[in-house]
Each structure stands twice: as C-alpha cells, then as structure tokens.
Amino acid sequence: MTRSAKAGRLFGDHFLSRLAAEEQAIVANVRRLAKEVLGPNAAAVAQQDVFAWETFRLLAKEGVIGTAFPRESGGTDARQVLRIRIVEELGRVCSASASIVTGADLSCRAIVAGASDELKTELLPGLCRGEIQAAFALSEPGAGSDVRGLATVIRREGDRYLIDGEKKFITRGTTADWFVVVGRAEHDPDCFIAVLVPRNASGFMIGPEVGKLGWAGVPISSLEFRNVATPVANRLGQEGDGFNLAQDALVRARIGHAAMALGRAIGAVEIATAYMADRKLFGKSLGEHQGAQWMLAEMVTRIEASRALVQLAAEKYDGADPDAGIFASMAKLQATDLGMKVVTDALQLTGGRGYLQDFPLERFFRDAKLNQIGEGSSEVHKTVIGRDAVRRARDLERHPCLKFESLVDY
Template sequence: MPADTTLTEEHREVRRRVRHLAETVIAPAAAVVDRDAAFPRAAHEALVAEGLYVPHLPVALGGLGADALTSCLVIEEVARACASASLTPNVTRLVSLPLLAAAQPDLAERCLRPAATDGAILAFALSEEDAGSDAAAIRTRAVRDADEYVVTGSKRWITNAGVADHYLVAAVTEPETRAISLFVVDRDTEGLSFGPCEDKLGVRGSPTRSVFFDEVRVPAEQRVGAEGEGYRLALEALDHSRVTIAAQAVGLAQGALDYAAGYVCSRRQFGQAVGAFQGVRFMLAEMAMRLEAARQLTYAAAARSEARSSDLRFFSAAAKCFASDVAMRVTVDAVQLLGGHGYTRGSPVERMLRDAKVTQIYEGTNEILRGVLAKQVLAEVG
C-alpha cells in the first residue's frame, strides 16, 4: 500500500496497532466466523482491550476523543481481515452519534461509557419490512402514556440484534404528520424479543435479526431529542456513518488485493509466475488504482465529517457508493485471478466477495445514494 501523506503519526500508530490485532487475533478466526455464522467475540474483546472499539467517544465518556479518520482507519484495518468483525464497532458508532448529539446526559452516560470501558454493543432499529430505503414509511408506533411511551411494532434486518445491550428505536409519535422520534430500549425490557438470525450471503458472523416490540414501555427520559426530531437525527447520523461503511469497503478491497497479489506471485504456469503475465499485471494495476481512489475519497469524506462541513452529505454518499462498488469489482477480480482456488469455499477472496456485496446495500443502497448525489449536483445549478 502506498504511504499516505494525509495521515499524522498518531493515525499511523493507530493503523499499526489495529493491523497487529487484525493479523494476530482477527484474521486467524475469520474463516470460522464465516463458516459457523459465529459472533466474532475475540475480535470484539481485542478492540475493547486496546481502547479502539469506540475511539471517537469523548474522553469524558471513556473514549479517546479521536477524529473521524481514526474511526475509518480502525474499521478499514479490521475489515481487511474480517468484515463481520468490523460491523459491530461500525454500528455502535452509528448509534452513538444521535446519543452524543441529542440524548440527555444521564442517558448518554449510561449507554456510552460501558461501550468504552466494557464493550457494550449498540443496535440501530430503523428498517422495517416495508421501510428500508423509504425510512420515513416506518409503522412502529410510540404512544405517550404519562411519563412513559408504549412502543408497538417490529423492525427488520437489524445488525447486532440479540447481542446488543441497547437499541436505538425509530417510532412514529404523531400519526397525522408521520413525525418520528428516537428511543433507547434496553435489552432486558419486557416485551422486547427477536426473530431467528438471518442466513446471509456474507458478513455471516454479524448477527442480523428482526426485533419485535409488544407494548414495550420506555421511560420518557429515554427519548433521544425532542418529539418529531428522530428522522432528522437519523439522517444526520447516517451522513457521518456512511464514511465508515466506505472505510469497511476499502478494507475489504485491500484484503482481497493483498491476497490476490501474493497468490499470483507464488502460483506458476507455463514456466513462470502468473504475476509475470501482462494481462494479470494490468488487472492488478486497475484494482490498485481504483482502491486508492476509493481510499482517498473516503479520507476526504472523513475530514468533512470531522469538520461537519456543509458538503458532508455529498461526500459521504459519494465515498460509500464509490468504495462499495470498488470493493465488489476488486473482490470479483481477485476471485478471477485465483481461478478455481478463488471460487471454492475456504478461500479468503471467496468470503470477501460475499462480504463486499452488502456494502452496496446497507446504510443507503447505491441506487438511492446516486439519487442523493444527483440532487446535490442539480441544486447547485438550479
């Protein structure tokens, strides 16, 4: 990988630390995590022990107060070894953003400090069967009853469901206007239950389940922000979180490129290394060019996330869309370079190809994000 002059020495040290964890703890377990659809517990515990699970949290909450680029570097390096292991810190970070922005201090303290100190896991319960890309169409209701809300409904495709300690739930609080509010629901709350784990194509070690709310009573102080602010808070959090999804895609692509490059150097055909053939070399060059472009766009988006720039929505959508498309192309090419070896279960690039696909889908499908980007472009000339 080319040296990145945009990184400070602190950033490079974080990369070195995470890469060491990835190579010694995370990568050796990646195949089993995928095969058995097992939660990547060792990876999770290693990140927590190193203080790198939620580095963005303020020092006052037990975090490092690190910038958005640091979070990207952590996710990138973990995903390079195991995409499943990179999703738990990714989603916990996503949920933390509305809590930091709008939750009551006591609620933020109760949910976020344990994430920094003990590795508490968070989940974002937004999507529903008929409200995926159209998040405003959610039907889960929260009805005020004195100093509580009664939440009824269900969520679908929720990452970390079943292992999370706290769930950030989007629910309609004003049916006539479709106003949405956010609530924290604790894991042990009566009436909260889960469906079976989805049998997924990729990121199989990251649990994805339906979540059901059967008249779940939530104290009013566990509402995040004012009534009706939930949709705005969710969209703003996703603008920041898409940057780390882009970093996940970059890490996946880097892992596939690394493995494919090593393979073509050791594999011999027609009396020479496969990597000596011009066609193979051109494929590697194309993979590396696209990957580096995705990395730099992701880092540029991270800078805008940190600065809360007015053009963050454009850059985060562009980075996530471009990087995930690159991850798919690079992993497909990596499988091609390995030939039959790449196509068989147990090959790292076969797993990476399956893992890469979902980066084009979650936190905004790439088709939706292209619409977001076009809207931004047209607004500037309209």
C-alpha cells in the same frame, strides 16, 4: 531473505501523515491486532454466523470500540479521518471485526449525540468498555434508508412513550442490552422521535437470528414492539430530532462501509498479487503476463482514487461541512461498487484456488456484496446524488461557453 522477513505493503501509508502521533499509534495497534490475531482467526470466525464475542471483547479491551465514544466516557472521540483508517485495516482481513467497530458507532451515535447527561453517565462507559451493547433499530419491512418511510408509531402517554411497530435486519438484535428506536409521533407523522428501549421491556420481542450469505460473526434479527413502554427520560434529543439523529448515524455508517469495502479490496489485491508471483503459466509467473498486469493496474489505480474520495468525505464530516452527507453517499457508492468488482477480479486471477473455501477470497467475495446494500443500496445513493446535482445545477453560475438564453433555443 524469507518472505516473513520482508517489509512494506502494496498500498502506501500516505494518509497516515495527516494524523496526529496519538492517532497513528492507534492505527499501528490495530494493524498489530489484525496481523497477530484477527487475520489468522478470520476464517474460523466466518464458519458460523454467531456473534463474534472473542473478537468484540478483544476490540473493546484494546480501546478500538472506544474510538466511537467521548473522552469523558472513557473513549478517544476519534475523528472520522482516523476511523476510516481503522476500519480499512480491519476490513483488509476480517469483515466481522470491521463491522463490530462500525456497528458500535452506528448503534451508539444517537446516544452520544442526544441522550440526557444522566443517561450518558449511566450507559456510555459500559458501552465504551464493551460491558453492554446497543442496537440501532431503524430499518423496517417497508423502510430502510428512506427514514421518512418509517411506519413505527411512538405516542406519548404521561411520562412515558408507547411504541408499536416492527424492525428488520437489526444487527446485534440478539445481543444488545439497549435499543435505539426511531419512529413517527402519533400526533404528527412528520415528527420523528428517537427513544431508548431496554431489552427486557414488556411487549418487546426479539426474533431469531436469520442466516445470510456472508458477514458471519455479526448476525441479524427482527424486532417487534407491541405497546412497549419506555420513560420520556429515555428520549434522545427533543421530539422531532429523531430524523436528524438517524441521518447523522447513517452518514457515519456510510463512510464506514466505504472504508470497509476499500480495506477488503486492498486485502484481495494483496492476496491476488502474492498468488500471481507464485503461479507459473506458460513458462513464466502469472504476474509477468500483460493481461494480468492490466487487470492489476486498474485495480490499484481505482482503489487509490477511491481512498482519496473516502478521505475527503471523512474530512468533510469532521469539518461539519454541509455537503458531508452527499460526499458520504458518493464515497459509499464508489467504494462499495469498486470493492465488489475488485474482489471478483482478484478471485478471477486466482482461478480455481480462489473459489475454494479454505482460501480467503471466497469469504471476501461473499462479504463484499453487503457493502453495496447496507445503509442504502448503490441505487439509492445514485438517486440521492443525482437529485442533489440537479437541484444545485438550477442555481449555479452559468458555464462560460454557454449563451444566456434558454438552451432549448440553440
């Protein structure tokens, strides 16, 4: 039997059984695209950091972009438990493909959740079909995951808002037609407002694309707002809803980052094990050496454990569980840190071959780092998780092995 005729995968499909038949069909189609088009073209996409238009148009045409949009707008309104399977499949072969899908959700979530019916009717069908694009303008030179640190000011003047501020690290900045901008109300710094700004707004400047280490195909740029006017009708939600809209988008994006990192880790292990079967070392294959087997054992075990955590985070989000945000942080922290380690170890197993640019692990290695940084660095999420655990511990049931007096008196 030739290798091309072999079937099956190293990592099982145990999570697919939890999806409906229609959802499983979507995953199957994404797998087909990854196998036939996206995987074979991934190296070429990574050659230059310009927006991967062909990839974007293919994902839009096949309805993958549409999984982030409501059915009434032409989408499929996918649950997070489906989206993590999609992103995992794409991340397994191509970071740009996975980022385009997660980015469509991040950039449009606030529109789906907070736009007026008129704006939804005007924009969502085109965004769903990939005819137009939106960008999520949140991060600033002095504020990223900490939304409360935003310095952009939005003030109302009659039937319009005026915006002053800067945004940084904005994906799709050079390709978007509309921008979701989050800032502070001038009259109340504790009030956050989200508005839509068209690309051609007067006083709105889009900076040049900035080169980066990896994730080619989804370039970033900076934005500048100088007394930029947008109608009050372009507000998303009510005044004061900007923070919650941003947080909702970030929670979804963090789950997406976790799934993408796991997909890349899965792909890295698959590539490394294929190499281990071919590479001969001291009279036997690399895969027959105990040291290599132990490295592999740790990788596959931790990946499967992380997949379970990401699945749980997605289920909590779909169920509107109040702990969804914390579990998204835990999933992102664990999966992205693991993804970096797994890709590094997989490259180590493949030796000099893995370090070459024509071998996919070199690209995987460069791409893995951003998952640990984007939508909140690992350190930020450690702080968020630890702070939450300390807060909850104050009100929890006393452990049965402890006395009831102060523990400092032990």
